[in-house]
Amino acid sequence: MIKITIDGQILEVAEGTTILEAAKKIGIIIPTFCHHELLDIIDGAACRICLVEIEGAKSLAPSCAIPVTDGMVVYTDSESVRSSRRTVLELLLSKHPLDCMTCVQAGKCKLQDYCYQYGVKSANFNNDDEKLDKPIDHTNQFYYYDENKCILCGKCVRVCSQLQQVGAIGLSERGYNTHVAVPFELKIKDSTCVSCGNCVSNCPVGALVPKRKEKFRYWETNKVKTTCSYCGVGCQMDLLVKDNKVVEVQPSDKGLANNGLLCVKGKFGYRFIDHKDRLKTPLIKKEGKFVEATWDEAYDLIASKIKVAKEEFGPDSIAGFSSARCTNEENYLFQKLFRGVISTNNVDHCARLCHASTVAGLATTLGSGAMTNSNFEVLNSEVIFVTGSNTTETHPVIGSHIKQALKRGAKLIVAEPRRIDLAVHSDIFLQITPGTNVALFNGLMNVIIDENLQDKEYIEKNTENYDELVSVMKDYTPERVAEICGIDAEDIRKAARMYASVDKASIFYSMGVTQHSTGTQGVMSISNLALLCGNIGKESAGVNPLRGQNNVQGACDMGALPGDLPGYQKVANPDVINKFQKAWGVELSNKVGLTVTEVMTKGSEGDLKVLYVMGENPMLSDPDINHVKEALEKIDFVVVQDIFLTETAELADVVLPAASFAEKEGTFTNTERRIQRVRKAIDCIGNSKPDWEILMTLMNKLGYDKVYSNASEIMDEIASVTPSYGGISFDRIDQEGLQWPCPDKDHPGTKFLHKDGKFSRGKGLFKPADYIKSAESADKDYPYILTTGRMLYHYHTATMTKRVEGINRLFPHSYMEIHPTTANRLGLEDGSKAKVSSRRGEIITTVTITDKVEEDVVFMPFHFADGAVNYLTNSVVDPTAKIPEFKVSAVKIERIKD
Known part of the structure; x- marks a missing residue:
């Protein structure tokens, strides 16, 4: 521990603590614009508002970037510090509109607050050549960007690149012409913006602002902390309320499920609450x-x-x-x-x-049918295996955590029928044929056992039925599995070695594994793989089914x-x-x-x-x-x-x-x-x-x-x-x-399950399964395979999201993703209409041509009432969990002539 003095108060802090952090521990608040506790420290800081005086130093220092040293004496409110902060504020005001009387961010603007605190009423550095008449960018459906009010702190850029891990915005040009480049319009080619709004939530001034229907001042609102009603991440958020109406949503400062991040639905998808279509009487x-x-x-x-x-x-x-x-x-x-x-x-x-197959499968093998670990643990995983989950779209905040882990050095394996966003970031991408999950998992285990990569000590101590696993896996050579799954045998070997080579490997899966007539076998096969390598009962590892709804x-x-x-x-x-x-x-x-x-x-x-x-x-x-x-x-x-x-x-x-x-x-x-x-x-x-x-x-x-x-x-x-x-x-x-289990009032909750090999069923059970084909295959009458799923902007059957104007303008109707070669063969063009038929029904949908899917495989989200894909899907069920086979249906596709 290091002993320092701040404004006359002596305290001890850990080595590596910054002056800003140390001051906060004793209730001294130093002003900041660019600082965020989860972002990398900028050498010298960007905004310079947090400068402090260090006894013996020749100049003031940025408190957010300077670590404390033993015996350091710091003054955070001396006259030189106050004078410096006034100068910073005057410089900022010289390029900032003085429209606080009408600015919508009044009451939530740090520049306004600090000018009041330090008595700065006007700028002394006015530049006659500078015109504050840059056009406001309204192209995003949910918020706008006013460059005139931007103070170039760079916080939005760093949040987008480091926390959201998208990098959609950045600083452009140099010197006097520096500005934040914000390619918001989602239809602009190559834009990676996903409208998560985390840049908006972190903007310290009025440069990034939600589009609003109501006029309000922030001091007129009440803040109510609650839990998001969309996906299973459980993001903590604050509902801002005025006159019995939710007028804005902000991420809660510290929520252990999301730590200050939200997605587009959580941030902007609240308009359904008071929509005119709400049921009001029986x-x-x-x-x-x-x-x-x-x-x-x-x-x-x-x-x-x-x-x-x-x-x-x-x-x-x-x-x-x-x-x-x-x-x-x-x-x-x-x-x-x-x-x-x-x-x-x-x-x-x-x-x-x-997830009925998750409950059935994991309860059988582990004794508990739930996610074994916690959201944030993935940040310290060494290898992450994502399969049957389009995580960045269906669980966006966890998707961002996974990307943060990759930035820290983790390796990523993705096994999916579609080339999802995470596939672009993966070390190994296995684009498997829909319905071949069990074969893939068996192939990975075959390699691990054959090359003696399994955790033999863990298996001996904590599991049972291992011999049967070995016996069944012998038949699943990489070559055989490669033929079943439509992938390369060597990639199977590489993925198996990568997963088995580290101490902390985590598996994330969702309905791409569960929604099959063999869904329970798929879940148990994932459990087998994790048990084989000793990845159950330890932090930053485990089997992690991502639950779809809140x-x-x-x-x-x-x-x-x-x-x-x-x-x-x-x-x-x-x-x-x-x-x-x-x-x-x-x-x-x-x-x-x-x-x-x-x-x-x-x-x-x-x-x-x-x-x-x-x-x-x-x-x-x-x-x-x-x-x-x-x-x-x-x-x-x-x-x-x-x-x-x-x-x-x-x-x-x-x-x-x-x-x-x-x-x-x-x-x-x-x-x-x-x-x-x-x-x-x-x-x-x-x-x-x-x-x-x-x-x-x-x-x-x-x-x-x-x-x-x-x-x-x-x-x-x-x-x-x-x-x-x-x-x-x-x-x-x-x-x-x-987190449950939390059996009594003194229990702290359980961060991860099965610690030290303690399973509620006694020992972890290997439950091997042979690969069985899906109930329906492509044939001459129905030559294409349809697989279904979710997308980022809509939720479940769109009951709520279709009543959010911005979302509905972006994605108002159903669509089908189809490979360019398949589309060309059928005479389909991007944006054209097609009739899709199965043995159960037919629909008309819009064509989206993309190489995300393989030839002769098509994908449709299930959110839309027009062209509802579930007219086509197969109601055959997994005999154990009784879960339907949504992910594999045979269809035929016909062009609709104009």
């Missing part, structure tokens, strides 16, 4: 048309239909879809309503369509699954049933319920009488939409509870208006198992209600008298029956979330 369908109703009318009708169906056809004639977009508390009450009040386990949610992990944790009560406690276990019967005071069924896909089958067969859908949109998200529509139309009574009149809600008998995440309290659990607060920022829109209040009232109407005063009480009940959440309460996670 709707009941009469004579084929919706009419407005009171809450009591809607409750009474739903309760009566449930009672009649239960009495006449039994409780298993009723089913419900819970929601990964709702809070933990709401998912808990939803499954409690169905199990404890209706007496059926027919409850499921969208995890069945994305609370899909939490919905699973809460028991929104047909075979699992909260905490993955099995309904078939008599001890579990007895435990919950005692806790809830009801009789429970021990019969495993129906999955999402089984519900649709029962519905189409006429065997389902009531379906209750909370926050899901199966008319776009489920495979074979024609089959889904047939099922929904045959079910006697359908209830949809949502924030918009979705494609599914249009087919319902009753629609209930729910509150958005900004209108209620609760928690989300992100992909790294971190339970974080969701806070109410505004009153409910119209006559909508939080989902938990709707569910509680309906439970009461059906005869269950339990009343909850708030969401916190529900979490207390969750903690009492869910061992992994035992130590969770709203008070404990008020400032920062905790």
